[in-house]
Amino acid sequence: MPELSVVVHGPNVQDHLTGLLDSLAAHPARSPAGPDAGIEVIVAAVGDWARETAERHTPAFHVLPLPDGTGDAAARSAGAARATGRWLHFVHAKDGLPPGAPRTIAEHTAALPDRVDVLLLDHVRSTWRTCGLPSPDGPLLARAGRAGLALDDCAPLLKLTPLLGNRVVRAGFWRSRERPLTTDDEPFAAYAALLLADRVAALPHPAYEDRALRPESLPPVTAGQRYALIDRYQALLDLAGDRPAAYAVLYEVMVRDCLRTFVRAGMPEPVAREFFRRASLAARRRRPDGHPRPAGLEGVRRSLLEEGSYTRYRAFQTANRVRRTVRRTVRTRRRQVVTRLRDHQYRATLGDPVDPHLAVFSAYWNRGVACNPAAIAAKLGELAPRVHPVWVVSAANAALLPPGTDHVVPGTRRYWEVLASAKYLVNNVNFPDAVVKRPGTVHLQTHHGTPLKRMGLDQMPYPAAAKGLDFQALLARVDKWDYSVSANTHSTRMWERAYPSRWVSLDHGYPRNDVYCTAGAEQVRAVRERLGIAPGRRAVLYAPTHRDYEAGWTPRLDLAALADRLGEETVLLVRAHYFYDSAATASPLTGLRRAGRLVDVSSYDPVEDLCLAADVLVTDYSSIMFDYANLDRPIVVHADDWETYRTTRGVYFDLMADAPGPVARTQEQLTEILTTDAWRDESAAKTRAVFRRRFCEYDDGRAAERVVRRVFLGQDEESLPPVLPLADRTPAPRPEEIA
Structure with missing residues (x-):
């Protein structure tokens, strides 16, 4: 035993x-x-x-x-x-x-x-x-x-x-x-x-x-659960029975716990009044004979509780609070004096009714119409045209918007007005801290990728990733979420641990990935023509991710040498991470765009088009691999710094063991994979199939519809289009199938 x-x-x-x-x-x-x-x-x-x-x-x-x-x-x-x-x-x-x-x-x-x-x-x-x-x-x-x-x-x-x-x-x-x-x-x-x-x-x-x-x-504490605290102690006092010493200690614990809960729990007034009444009754009835009362303020609190004088206790509590907070109040008033005009405008608009037909969209820190918010906005126009979308876009990117896009620039008067009055706020990151979560509004967090790297609170042990992050402020933003969109069970679970709050997970798939199941041959052909990819040529999309431990983007491959080894029948589509602007990416790529064999697509949007055009994806740790897997096309991982990345950024699983295809640790290994059939052989297909079953769980082409019906039309889970099994989906045709 x-x-x-x-x-x-x-x-x-x-x-x-x-x-x-x-x-x-x-x-x-x-x-x-x-x-x-x-x-x-x-x-x-x-x-x-x-x-x-x-x-x-x-x-x-x-x-x-x-x-x-x-x-x-x-x-x-x-x-x-x-x-x-x-x-x-x-x-x-x-x-x-x-x-x-x-x-x-x-x-x-x-x-x-x-x-x-x-x-x-x-x-x-x-x-x-x-x-x-x-x-x-x-x-x-x-x-x-x-x-x-x-x-x-x-x-x-x-x-x-x-x-x-x-x-x-x-x-x-x-x-x-x-x-x-x-x-x-x-x-x-x-x-x-x-x-x-x-x-x-x-x-x-x-x-x-x-x-x-x-x-x-956690779920909000109900009134019944508050009252159950008092019932618990009364049952325990009954259990203590005729044991005077244990009974006296439990009585002290009960009174202390009831007072602490009453003061700190922030109960609604009717609940607080009833809680105080019940606690007072228990304190009077259960008080042991001759039980001493503490001296000082604690003794005053006990006396007021036993008297059952709710009004007098609240007055005592208020006076105490005023004494404790007088200095903080002075500082607050000084800050209010210097509040800027736009804050006054925003606060004033918060007093107006919420507009049920207004939705504010933003993506990638106001870069433009992109990602999951863009797919949701497009489907919203089909299913709920009465809801008017307004995009938040930086002044630098406003000129790049599709014609007719209603938009606001951050900091302007209308920007604060729409944020204050819109019923729906949709983003794939977070809105500013100053945005107030109004009753009746809906905040929809779409995210922008399946997490391999650590996110949210999980970044805390990794200084390179956590540098400059205010986790308390992050959680305050997370607490505004009503819904969180997920593409797979892995993401749902990781969002739960990285962003702990009361939001509801929408396990509906990523709307931006719908196109991978709905695009036809004409759309694939048109994208390749726009990129200048001749029929019959192999397109290799190279999309590395950001390194927190590097100040800027440095290509981890000798792209000129790689292009030479791959030959004239292959074109490299090179996309640097969006954290780096075009100036940062121009220098490493200068001189490599010869004969159409290398195309800098760092500024090309949407990225979904690039995936449709590519025959194979080469990436390292970018979340693009999870999206691209929906196409059931070959993926090659180039992981020359896996140990460093894993140590400095933190990861949720071992990519070396669970990669979506062959893994190269050096440029020579990558070249060998791409110049043989290793990138698309039977072994690569089997590995990719396992990866797709795990990470393409909900992406069946109808994610945007499910999100719009659930969030904007208020339909319940049971009435939404069911997720199509992976085996029954038909991805967009591969380039070789339409050549």
Whole structure:
């Protein structure tokens, strides 16, 4: 029988389960001394993402797949039923374990007396921006000192943070008390474990990591959930029964928690008033005889709560707040004095009604009509012509807009007016921080690629990628999103962890990729003619991405030598990343445009045309590979600096193992691939098929329609056109098929 069963349970929320299991696998638990000692890991995986994550570690872990939506209590019970250890440690999938924690716990439990039912642990705390902060519990655990304490002798232990993860329970105790301990209210279960235990022991060593998710990424707390906090403590006080010491500590915890929630939770006024009434009633009725009241401001708060005087408490709270914020108010007024005219105009327009027939579009930091926003705007004109689109475009790019495009230039009066009044705001990046999310408006985030590189909060550990980023401001922008468009399950999951908030994922495909399933031979032929590609010539689209560790764009290939080796029947279409302007790309390409064998298409839009024209794509780590895969045409990866890129930028998967085609690490290898059949042979086709199944999941040619019907027409998910299976799609014809 193992000494310890670590029961990991729950869904893979924001991909935190991946890090937890990877850490457990990287630091395998070694058995403590003893013939029957050992450690097992049970993963009660809720939903497909958790199951897939856990199964990557079989047979080291025992995986118990559970349906999506299984609650925490049910998942814990299922894991405990499968466990065979003498002790159980419940670890939520969102949390973590410091390296070596299971071994430390197992060694400690092996030495505990038989009467001990619960081992209390210290823990560390993490959030999206902090990691490994000490808990407030350490001193209390250190003072407990002895093993095998009765709770009546150490009632202050009830002040420990109420987590099941910082309590390891004897398996026999758990099974005998499973009914009162099986609840989705984890704090109740954590307190109840102490109240029901015969003896408890303390381990003043951090052996658990409590990871707090962003409140903005969780469902809003309902009024019923607020009131349930008071009901929880009343039930616990009932459970404490005639144990005066435990009862007194729980009473203190209840009053403190109710006051903190009332002050900090930001409840609507009717909810706050009812919460205060219920908390006041509980505080009066449950107060132990002779229980002392704290001195000072805390004592005043307690008195007002027990009196039940909501009005007097609010007045006291307001006076306190005024004293604390007087200096901040002065600074705010000074800033308001120097507020610019356009801000006044914008604020004034915010008072006007929202225009339900106005939509503002922007793409790539106001570069023009492009990407997913452009495809959505085009479909909007077909399905909902009553909604008028206005594009935000920089002054430098305004002249390049299609004729008749209604647009505004950033900073102008009309720019602020349309941003203030439009019901729909659509962007593939983010609108400025100053844009207010008005009630009744809809912010649609379309993104502009499937992520290989780390995005959002996942950039924090990578200084080259995170340079200059204000992550708090980023999250404030993310909190304005109502919808996030996704092309595949991978993207949906990575957006969830990189941008944690309450937006709804639209798993409908990328609208910009519709053309890859709808374009015909004439469209492919016309694009190639515009680019000057003669019939029968092979077009190689070379599209490298940006390097965060480089100041500018430097070609990673000798393009002249490559063009010579590929011969006169091949034309190179070279597209530098849009972060670099034309001046930056002109110098490296000067002198290479001879005989039409090299075309600089860095400024050509839309990029979808270039993909339609190409016979093969050569890229490194650019998201263009995921879009191009929809065409089911050959892709070659040139990854000469993969280790550097992976280390400095961070990636979500190993491209060397999961590439969409053959991989070249040098120019010579790339040349060999392109001068033989390796770029399009059977092996390349099989690799590409695996890649397409994973990343072309929703791109069937009707993504824009699904997005417009869902967001602008308000249709529910069930009434949208279903996603066509990959095997039933017909990509645009290849150039050799129309030559």
